Amino acid sequence: MGYDMIELTTDGAVATIKLDRPKALNALRSDMMAEMAKALTKLEKDDSIGCVILTGSEKAFAAGADIKEMAELEYLDIYKGDIFANHEAIDRFRKPIIAAVAGYALGGGCEIAMMCDFIIAADNAKFGQPEINLGVMPGIGGTQRLIRAVGKSKAMDMCLTGRMMDAQEALTSNLVSRVVPLDNLMETAQEAAAKIAAQSQPIAMMTKETINASFEMSLAQGIRLERRVFQSMFTTEDQKEGMAAFSEKRKPHFKNK
Numbered sequence: 001m002g003y004d005m006i007e008l009t010t011d012g013a014v015a016t017i018k019l020d021r022p023k024a025l026n027a028l029r030s031d032m033m034a035e036m037a038k039a040l041t042k043l044e045k046d047d048s049i050g051c052v053i054l055t056g057s058e059k060a061f062a063a064g065a066d067i068k069e070m071a072e073l074e075y076l077d078i079y080k081g082d083i084f085a086n087h088e089a090i091d092r093f094r095k096p097i098i099a100a101v102a103g104y105a106l107g108g109g110c111e112i113a114m115m116c117d118f119i120i121a122a123d124n125a126k127f128g129q130p131e132i133n134l135g136v137m138p139g140i141g142g143t144q145r146l147i148r149a150v151g152k153s154k155a156m157d158m159c160l161t162g163r164m165m166d167a168q169e170a171l172t173s174n175l176v177s178r179v180v181p182l183d184n185l186m187e188t189a190q191e192a193a194a195k196i197a198a199q200s201q202p203i204a205m206m207t208k209e210t211i212n213a214s215f216e217m218s219l220a221q222g223i224r225l226e227r228r229v230f231q232s233m234f235t236t237e238d239q240k241e242g243m244a245a246f247s248e249k250r251k252p253h254f255k256n257k
């Protein structure tokens, strides 16, 4: 529906955005990211969608920002054009979003996967921040998000040597939440997304927002925020329904209210 470089599909309450420039290993050209940002804006407004999956091809989730597009740019082109603003649409997206990663997730590819709420990796996934090989460094959050996921030593190792991490190392380093065989990747992501989408949408959104707030505040502030948000959930019909369903030994029917 009006997209050239991404595919947007829906299955029930789950939407999937597939990056679709396979010949260029899904290098993140700016017009592709503008399409992705547009799709996310639409999905955020769509009450029927409870969770989004961001994925690529079997060979590449995304091999980074498009080097050919960037190569000749000057500082003012990048500064005035705010070159990675559309990529940040993932970070701003308020509903749950899962990265389903197969193949290469390098540079900007690794960075947009890390903006998602969690990463499910296929066993052929390879993660890396190889920008240093190009005479630059990560510019879409890699220096900040990777260290929070894997700690200083490994983040430094990845960004300074530019080496890749395989799926098993990504799992043991806490960069990804699960590793599954490539053939099961989309089924696993869909199952997780459907489970999330079946929960109360506002409660899932508040949960995501509260977890993300932990990156920005002290433990005491975070605990206070959590308590207030938890208390506020008792204004919702979904809290009443969820707890009643437990007592009545039935499945809850959330109304997103």
Ligand code: CAA
Pocket (backbone or CB within 6 Å): 023, 024, 025, 027, 028, 063, 064, 065, 066, 067, 068, 069, 104, 106, 107, 108, 109, 111, 130, 131, 134, 137, 138, 139, 140, 142
């Ligand atoms: N930008 C533009 N084009 C890319 C690309 C990228 N990041 N990655 C791959 N491609 C293109 C290749 O140029 C090639 O196109 P042609 O067929 O027209 O030559 C096509 O995709 C297939 O790639 P390869 O032939 O190189 O495939 P391979 O299997 O031999 O190697 C690879 C795969 C190891 C991923 C290799 O393509 C590679 O090293 N890619 C670049 C990875 C990288 O450096 N990413 C960081 C980008 S910078 C960044 O992201 C900045 C930031 O943080 C802000």
